[in-house]
Amino acid sequence: MPARILVAEDDRKQAEVIRRYLEREGHEATVVHDGRAALDHARRRPPDLLLLDVMLPGLDGLAVCRALRAERDVPIVMLTARAGEDDLVLGLALGADDYLTKPYRPRELLARVAAVLRRAARVTGAEPARYRVGDLVVDVARHEVRAGGRPVGTTPAEFAILACLAAAPGRAFTRQLLLERVGGFDRDVTGRTIDTHVVNLRRKVEPVPTRPRYLLTVYGVGYKLAETAGEGDGGAP
Structure with a gap:
């Protein structure tokens, strides 16, 4: 299903590549390049999913994730060049739904996006139980x-x-x-x-x-x- 996706990535070239692949899949993609802009945009117009780079200027991705998780349950996929397990665990502990380490293939990113969106759709009321x-x-x-x-x-x-x-x-x-x-x-x-x-x-x-x-x-x-x-x-x- 097409989704409204917010991409928070300070590498402008990488952000553009992500945007093009998402739009090719039928999604609506909005790109921001710093943590404060990501937080402001997510509050103003909550996305169906947030692709969130850890190493953002201003507020880093972990701070953005922590702030959003205190307010809403928008699905979050963290993107990072840091492959340490401690970073993975910290991101998940703060409420990230998935965590993708750079470099990654666009098809892998799209597969993760699709999986998280499917999961979010299932748990928001598909089964009246x-x-x-x-x-x-x-x-x-x-x-x-x-x-x-x-x-x-x-x-x-x-x-x-x-x-x-x-x-x-x-x-x-x-x-x-x-x-x-x-x-x-x-x-x-x-x-x-x-x-x-x-x-x-x-x-x-x-x-x-x-x-x-x-x-x-x-x-x-x-x-x-x-x-x-x-x-x-x-x-x-």
Whole structure:
């Protein structure tokens, strides 16, 4: 589906290449070249997806991601020339939905964009389902999560993982299966990516994140959602 995409990239030549490829796919692409402009534009006219370079002048991409995540859940794909795992984990912890390291092929970028857009479309109400385990409620139709009666803000990736687990309480999902269900992540960092999102979700929905009642680790396999609150597992990713 055509989407409205904001490209925040300070390399003007690279930004133009990205814009042309996106428009060739039928998307509407707007380009900005610094972090402040990216944040202002995203607030003024929220895009369907933000391609966000980490090394932006003014506000860097991580600061932009942090600020936007406090306000809205627009899907974000980070772009960076820094390949360190710490940068990847930090970007995901701040709420990025995917992370692409330069140099990358345009076709790879388009595939990531398509995957993130598909995931966002699925979790914003395609399936009119509502799941409850104890005080945790996952409402797929409304794209809402409540824990202990309070609303919980999640990123599209976090919501996709939680909705997948909530649809089959008690079923163990491998990290690879979760990646296939929610789509769009770099297979080279499969386990760490899912683990990071689960840690973030536990901070948001668990009364005691280090002693989870809902998002349980299945050792040697992956994760599951408890069938009843209080099933507990000790909490290590």
